[in-house]
Amino acid sequence: MSANFSATKPSQAGTSTAPTRESSGTHTTTEAETKDCVLVEAINMALHYEMARDPAVVVLGEDVASNGGVFRATLGLKQAYGSERVLDTPLAEGLIAGLSVGMASQGLKPIAEIQFMGFMFAALEQLICHAARMRNRTRGRLTCPLVVRMPFGGGIHAPEHHSESTEALLAHIPGLRVVIPSSATRAYGLLLGAIRDPDPVIFLEPKRIYRAQAQRIDNDGQALPLDTCFTLREGEDLTLISWGALISECSQVADQLHAQGISVELIDVATVSPLDMATILQSVAKTGRCVIAHEAPKSGGIGGEIAAQLAEHALLDLKAPVLRVAGYDTVMPYAKQEALYLPGVVDITRAIQQVLAFG
Amino acid sequence: MRGRQQFSIHFLQYLDPQGKLDLPLPEWITDTPLVLAIYENMVLARLLDQKAVALQRTGQMGTYPSILGQEAISVCIGLAMAKRDVLVPYYRDAPAQIIRGMSPAEVFIYWGGDERGGNLNGASRDLPICVPIATQLTQAVGVATALKMQGEEAVVVVSCGDGATSKGDFMEAMNLAGVWDLPIVFVINNNRWAISVPLAQQTRAATLAQKAIAAGIEGLQVDGNDPIAVYEAISKAIQRAREDQQPALIEALTYRLCDHTTADDASRYRDADELKAHWQEEPVLRFQQFLHQQGLWDADREKAMQQRCQQVIDTAVSDYLALEAEPPSAIIDYLHAFLPYALETQRAEILLKDNAIKSQGDRK
Structure with a gap:
């Protein structure tokens, strides 16, 4: 996994007059282990x-x-x-x-x-x-x-x-x-x-x-900000959005596609509520294509919320439909069949290829 | 753990329904200001209750849960607690909250549909009233844990109705209070009805107090319409909680002389004769008769006190009716300490919508 990430602070946050969180931030010990x-x-x-x-x-x-x-x-x-x-x-x-x-x-x-x-x-x-x-x-x-x-x-x-x-x-x-x-x-x-x-x-x-x-x-006691997505890897061709364990598969997919000359921007949502859409919109404005991957059932999931907000705010940036790769709308299978349920590298790759092939 | 154990539940009553004495009185009865405060706060509670129902019936306030007939319990909770203690009330506890410093107007403000009615003048650390049934009980053991950890000699008093004892939260909370030796007193306002469901359909147990036995804590049943018994039981339980970290459960037997709330009509499911019979046991008249017998009361004092209470209610009503609306952004500004930027757009929309509603109103 790429260790190189940046916390993108949305530009419109600057208009807020809210005081800064004094309880947050660094509490550095003298010699951090x-x-x-x-x-x-x-x-x-x-x-x-x-x-x-x-x-x-x-x-x-x-x-x-x-x-x-x-x-x-x-x-x-x-x-x-x-x-x-x-x-x-x-x-x-x-x-x-x-x-x-x-x-x-x-x-x-x-x-x-x-x-x-x-x-x-x-x-x-x-x-x-x-x-x-x-x-x-x-x-x-x-x-x-x-x-x-x-x-x-x-x-x-x-x-x-x-x-x-x-x-x-x-x-x-x-x-x-x-x-x-x-x-x-x-x-x-x-x-x-x-x-x-x-x-x-x-x-x-x-x-x-x-x-x-x-x-x-x-x-060193350094906290990371909440309410912020993390751009784990920058890319030009497509924005891949995910969170949790599935970020590992998404990174693998991005690596494999990179070898084929496809540049994927990978965003780790991290705080799924409240949702930092500014980072996502900024990325999609650049790439014009987006795939969202999550393990939870597809219907009513957070992927649907992100896709809806892209439809509201980024319709003219989009060059292809936004696709979701997700768990199925069924009861989580027991151990023997859970692989069938879980989205994986193949599913994510297929969705990306479909989005890239559009238009 | 041992196998064979024997348990019993004691019932405490000093005053019978005619205000006559069953037992020698506790020592604190010589504290005349306290005795008179019990009476005056019960009268205030009844007047406030009548006014709240009247405000609802005339469209000036929303749904309201009356406390008619149950005044002794909440008044004695309020008077038995020290200022430093923490009250975790349920929704028939306005008398205790007012004794502990809440403005009577806040009762109308809250039930009038305004969140500022949960602010308790901004000062108290008491919890606000709890609308979901029984959820306050597990919070109360959390409050008691915090007080104990922080080394405070403070006690939590938490109350609930008889319906709440059917929920798991009730047993979970008492169970933990026993395991962790928490400084907490549980008080059940057993008014025999959970909306339309009578106590016999909540439990087959002979008493609710005996549920304490399963949690390994003390359980006591009192006549909840006898203010002497209620005050004695609660103040002694608070003292044991404070000094020995001994939790206790007090079941106060009373009767709901009113509907469940102003949205309810108890005549649909409750026998009129049963209601009439219970009016003979209500606490305010019972205590007034006791005061007369003790030579502490007369018609002039009654008149002066009624005027004092009425003055308090009148001020509360005018404060409530004169209260200016909160700014529209208040519906989102108190959600988090700092508004997440993700909600800034919605906050702006709220302000626009407010303007639109107001300008529509202007045109009419």
């Missing part, structure tokens, strides 16, 4: 960094303390920060979410883990009816600076309810930010950004790449 990390280790490193820096941060969930999380994302936190700040909860997702809302309303910064996204549904009432609305319904008197981490997505041959991608359900809720890293470096920076955000953030972790390619990370 540098480590080769896979994605789940980067998450663990970010959690350690922020628990050490900010005493208001607490971690809670099922199996997060003594066991260090079923994926080991919270490893060593209890040993380092104690069982007062790293809390094994009873097995009740609705409770975990309600507990986090209550904690956040009183000045703590809870980071809750829902063990798998397929078990989030009992927590949704709290996230939708309370976390997303607390600031609004108290007119700023109380706030809800919490993070809910959830592993999501398919491809690890897990049991039923362990492989779905339902990010669009969450992205539809005003007041929730939905952030999805696609590499170890972005997981580190985006998680720090999520924890420091003064409002609720859902942080979805693509577990298929939890232990994929390691990257060198400076443990």
Whole structure:
């Protein structure tokens, strides 16, 4: 994967009079440790960094303390920060979410883990009816600076309810930010950004790449901005948009097409809500062609939202229809047939060729 | 864990429905200002309630959930709590919120359809009222966890109705309060009805208080129309929560003398004789009779107090009716601490739409 990316800040953001986020940004330690990390280790490193820096941060969930999380994302936190700040909860997702809302309303910064996204549904009432609305319904008197981490997505041959991608359900809720890293470096920076955000953030972790390619990370506490797409690779012929685990396949496709003389611009959306359309529109204005790839079912997905906004704002820039490569509108198959469901290199390549061949 | 255990649920009542004494009175009863405050706040609650219903019926306010007949519970919650404690109320808790500093006008503002009614004058750290059933209970254990972690000697009081005890959140919250020794008091306003569904269809349990036993915390049932029993139970439970980190559940038995809300008509599903019988047990008259028996009350005092309360209500109504509309951008400006740039276009559209609506209004 290309390590070379830039965070493009949209030009119209300059017109906003909003003050800068003081809680965000750099908190450089004197000697930043540098480590080769896979994605789940980067998450663990970010959690350690922020628990050490900010005493208001607490971690809670099922199996997060003594066991260090079923994926080991919270490893060593209890040993380092104690069982007062790293809390094994009873097995009740609705409770975990309600507990986090209550904690956040009183000045703590809870980071809750829902063990798998397929078990989030009992927590949704709290996230939708309370976390997303607390600031609004108290007119700023109380706030809800919490993070809910959830592993999501398919491809690890897990049991039923362990492989779905339902990010669009969450992205539809005003007041929730939905952030999805696609590499170890972005997981580190985006998680720090999520924890420091003064409002609720859902942080979805693509577990298929939890232990994929390691990257060198400076443990310097540098947060990455939310609400911003990352242009991972610049190109002229077509804009390829994706997020999460599928970014790996998209990079492979871009590499293969590069060898054939086709130049693909790859955008990692990263924060799927609120959506940074400025970066996408800028890219499509240049390339005139666009393919969107996501693992979630096609209908009602975030790809549809991006395509609709391209139709609204970029019709005259487009030289071909926008195509989506996505999961099917069916129940996520069990392990034996999940490969059939998951979009891959072949599907993405075919869609790109189709768009390039148009007109 | 051991196998064989025996449990029982105690029922606490000092005043029978005629205001006569069943038990020797608790010591705090010599605190006359407190005793009179219980009465005055119940009267204020009843007048505020009548006014809210009247505002709704005359089209000046939206749907409103009355608290008629249940005043003692919320008033005693408000008076038993210390300022530093945190209230996590449900939607029949305006009396407690007002005692804790909310302006009575905010009741009308909130139910009049204005988010500023959840602002509680901007100062409190109490949670706003909760409309979804039972979700406040798991939040309350989060608040209690935060207070405990931050080393505060503060207690959380959270309330709910009898219908809420059928939801998982109720057991999940009590269960955690037990496991984590949280400084929290759960209070159930058991008014016997969840809209049209009577308590017998919510549970086969003989009491709701006994549900505390399964969570390993103390459970007590009180006569919720007996302010002495309610205040005694809640203040003692708060004290134990504060000093010993002992959570408790108090089931206050009362009766919903009103419809569920102004959008409901209880005569469709509730027997008129049942309602009439329960009017004999209501808390305000019961406590007034007690005050007379104690030599603390007379007609002149009653008149002066009624005037004081009426003054408060009149001020609240005029403050509510005089409140200027929020700027149109308020519907999006409080969503996040900083407006995401992705929403700037929509914010601008809201301002344009507001202008269009206003100029249409001008033409009419």
